[in-house]
Amino acid sequence: MRRTVAALLRKELLVELRTLESVPGMSLFAVTTFVVFHFALNQNSVSGDEAAGILWVTLLFAAMLGINRLFVADQDQGGFDAFLLAPVDRSAMLLAKALALLAYLLVLELVAVPAFALLLLGPSLGQALPDLLVVLLLADFGVAVIGTLVAALAVRTRARDLLGALLALPLLVPIVIGAARASSPLLSAGHAGSAGGRWLLLLGLYDLVFGLIAYAVFDFLLED
Amino acid sequence: MIELDGLVRRYGEREALSDVSLSVASGQTLVVFGPNGAGKTTLLRVLSTLLRAHAGSVSVLGKSLPEEAWAIRGRVGLLGHDPLLYRELTARENLRFHARLHDLSAERVEERLAAVALTDRAEEPLKTLSRGMVARVAVARATLHDPELLLLDEPWANLDPAARELIEPLIGASATRTRVISSHDPSGGLSEADLVLGLRAGRPALLRDAERVDPSEIAELYR
Amino acid sequence: MYGRGLRTLSIATVAVMAIALGLVFFYAPLEAEQGFLQKIFYVHVPLAIVSLCGFVAGGLMAIQHLRTRDPRWDMRSYVTIHMSLIFAVATLITGSIWAKGSWGHWWVWSEPTLVSFLIVFLLYATYQPLRFAIEDPELQSRYASVFAIVAGAFVPLNFLAVRLSTEYLHPRVLGSSSNLPAKMQLTFLVSLLGIALLYLTLCKYELTAKHTRAQLRALRRTLVGEGDPSYRRSRSAVPSL
Numbered sequence: 001m002r003r004t005v006a007a008l009l010r011k012e013l014l015v016e017l018r019t020l021e022s023v024p025g026m027s028l029f030a031v032t033t034f035v036v037f038h039f040a041l042n043q044n045s046v047s048g049d050e051a052a053g054i055l056w057v058t059l060l061f062a063a064m065l066g067i068n069r070l071f072v073a074d075q076d077q078g079g080f081d082a083f084l085l086a087p088v089d090r091s092a093m094l095l096a097k098a099l100a101l102l103a104y105l106l107v108l109e110l111v112a113v114p115a116f117a118l119l120l121l122g123p124s125l126g127q128a129l130p131d132l133l134v135v136l137l138l139a140d141f142g143v144a145v146i147g148t149l150v151a152a153l154a155v156r157t158r159a160r161d162l163l164g165a166l167l168a169l170p171l172l173v174p175i176v177i178g179a180a181r182a183s184s185p186l187l188s189a190g191h192a193g194s195a196g197g198r199w200l201l202l203l204g205l206y207d208l209v210f211g212l213i214a215y216a217v218f219d220f221l222l223e224d
Numbered sequence: 225m226i227e228l229d230g231l232v233r234r235y236g237e238r239e240a241l242s243d244v245s246l247s248v249a250s251g252q253t254l255v256v257f258g259p260n261g262a263g264k265t266t267l268l269r270v271l272s273t274l275l276r277a278h279a280g281s282v283s284v285l286g287k288s289l290p291e292e293a294w295a296i297r298g299r300v301g302l303l304g305h306d307p308l309l310y311r312e313l314t315a316r317e318n319l320r321f322h323a324r325l326h327d328l329s330a331e332r333v334e335e336r337l338a339a340v341a342l343t344d345r346a347e348e349p350l351k352t353l354s355r356g357m358v359a360r361v362a363v364a365r366a367t368l369h370d371p372e373l374l375l376l377d378e379p380w381a382n383l384d385p386a387a388r389e390l391i392e393p394l395i396g397a398s399a400t401r402t403r404v405i406s407s408h409d410p411s412g413g414l415s416e417a418d419l420v421l422g423l424r425a426g427r428p429a430l431l432r433d434a435e436r437v438d439p440s441e442i443a444e445l446y447r
Numbered sequence: 448m449y450g451r452g453l454r455t456l457s458i459a460t461v462a463v464m465a466i467a468l469g470l471v472f473f474y475a476p477l478e479a480e481q482g483f484l485q486k487i488f489y490v491h492v493p494l495a496i497v498s499l500c501g502f503v504a505g506g507l508m509a510i511q512h513l514r515t516r517d518p519r520w521d522m523r524s525y526v527t528i529h530m531s532l533i534f535a536v537a538t539l540i541t542g543s544i545w546a547k548g549s550w551g552h553w554w555v556w557s558e559p560t561l562v563s564f565l566i567v568f569l570l571y572a573t574y575q576p577l578r579f580a581i582e583d584p585e586l587q588s589r590y591a592s593v594f595a596i597v598a599g600a601f602v603p604l605n606f607l608a609v610r611l612s613t614e615y616l617h618p619r620v621l622g623s624s625s626n627l628p629a630k631m632q633l634t635f636l637v638s639l640l641g642i643a644l645l646y647l648t649l650c651k652y653e654l655t656a657k658h659t660r661a662q663l664r665a666l667r668r669t670l671v672g673e674g675d676p677s678y679r680r681s682r683s684a685v686p687s688l
Contacts, residue, residue: 007324082365085273086298149597158581163573166576167573170601171597177609217597237687
């Protein structure tokens with residue numbers, strides 16, 4: 001299993017490096033969106049709830065770009081057939097794709113969070129950074145799992161980009177709730193506190209439940 | 225090797241394959257003829273374990289499908305219309321990927337690249353290669369794991385005569401290799417066959433030993 | 448075969464709903480704060496409960512479908528979700544009316560149940576477009592089942608998340624029904640029964656209709672043969688049996 005996941009992940013990252021289809025687009029989209037927000041809100045800096053909201057909405061929509069692309073190369077070129085014919089555990093594809101998406105999200109955040117701190121965020125991020133990283137990681141895991149599931153569901157349909165977004169956004173609402181509520185105190189002036197434990201718990205619970213469900217149903221999406 | 229009894233495969237309310245029964249012994253070659261939409265590709269996909277039968281029994285390599293499908297994966301090779309390769313990756317990267325999926329060595333990859341005479345183009349992305357070359361890489365992919373059962377969907381379509389000769393040892397008749405080939409070429413296909421199946425609208429219209437089949441009967445299927 | 452018991456069920460539904468209506472208008476006392484408007488609670492909450500149970504049931508039926516690969520389970524899952532979606536819209540509308548009457552706004556974010564419903568509605572509204580967008584019928588059924596399972600698991604988690612996020616804004620108006628005086632409790636329970644029966648009856652009607660149509664198509668196919676153009680179904684979101 002581990003060998004298969006490694007092989008798949010390697011292929012995934014190789015294709016992404018060659019085409020640079022997902023990550024640069026996602027990152028650029030995030031930065032551009034921050035600029036749009038500045039003009040839309042007519043504000044030079046934001047903090048607290050507002051900041052959390054802008055950050056997470058932007059990250060979410062940028063993630064959608066990556067999610068929509070996740071299975072496209074396989075569907076159009078490499079095909080799932082070769083994988084399905086190999087003597088391997090099929091859940092490996094779920095793991096590999098989710099890990100790849102997670103990697104893309106982490107790179108996205110590496111660009112987007114500093115950009116956000118630079119362009120829009122009022123209070124300084126320094127002290128709150130470790131806590132924020134925890135929130136980001138927990139939320140990313142959930143987005144990666146849900147994103148992989150939704151991407152697999154949408155890729156064989158006719159309006160794949162549209163359906164992908166329509167399916168993913170409601171499913172990601174609880175993650176937005178958890179992540180935004182948890183980040184809000186971290187993005188407030190004077191570092192008003194640590195991320196509330198209950199929100200981290202919510203994120204963790206969501207990640208766990210959907211991780212298990214994804215593992216259980218994914219095989220059924222791959223068959224013909 | 226292959227035993228089909230009353231195989232039915234539906235597509236919605238239509239029957240893509242209807243009551244197909246046949247038996248292929250180890251080392252034999254079955255050639256399937258029929259117009260487009262007759263069910264040739266569907267049959268190949270059922271035999272490969274990619275599709276399950278809706279009715280009837282299917283036994284491949286002595287294992288009953290779909291329950292024991294996991295036991296024969298890795299022993300079957302499918303070469304379809306789709307090369308199943310990533311255009312952005314090189315031939316070597318594509319084959320190495322498949323090798324890893326089948327737990328095969330890098331040497332095997334080099335060996336196959338040499339067998340299809342593409343070692344010197346192995347480091348270029350597939351999108352820069354001609355269709356014939358991509359077809360050769362596809363053959364390498366399908367036979368990388370030395371499958372006991374080869375399922376070939378119009379394999380010679382994109383290949384020139386030189387290429388055909390080149391891949392003959394990989395997909396040609398052999399005692400250790402059972403083959404099911406779908407073909408549109410009555411005379412060419414017939415010469416490869418031990419057993420002939422003619423499909424029309426999913427139903428077996430013709431099932432006979434190759435020597436007793438006349439090319440005109442195959443042309444009839446397309447009428 | 449599917450139509451058995453349909454008449455009994457229909458009669459029972461009409462009877463219970465009539466009793467419920469009677470109770471609502473003549474038996475249940477007027478609530479002090481909200482007056483007559485509060486009576487919409489007897490429709491809104493049962494609709495919500497039945498709709499949610501329906502969504503979860505749709506997910507459970509989808510699990511059965513994936514396990515047994517019997518297309519009838521897919522049909523049941525489809526009808527259940529379809530009907531629950533309609534009841535969910537009704538929930539949102541009655542909730543909105545109540546909000547307008549109680550707070551003067553057609554929509555309030557402070558009522559977690561209503562908000563959760565909106566999210567659930569938005570999710571399940573993609574069920575039929577998803578089905579319609581997949582042409583291969585077997586793929587369609589399988590993907591729809593996966594969706595139903597994921598969405599069914601999502602419903603309770605979503606409620607939890609939304610409730611957590613709105614907790615400190617407003618005291619919850621819907622309250623728990625155990626705090627209600629006895630007369631109201633009885634009315635509520637009868638209403639709940641009535642709406643549940645309505646749901647089951649409508650589902651059964653739809654299942655029977657679809658099953659009959661499928662049988663008709665099968666008969667036609669046997670009589671006319673494969674060449675019959677009328678049996679070449681165009682793309683459809685409805686599962687084929």
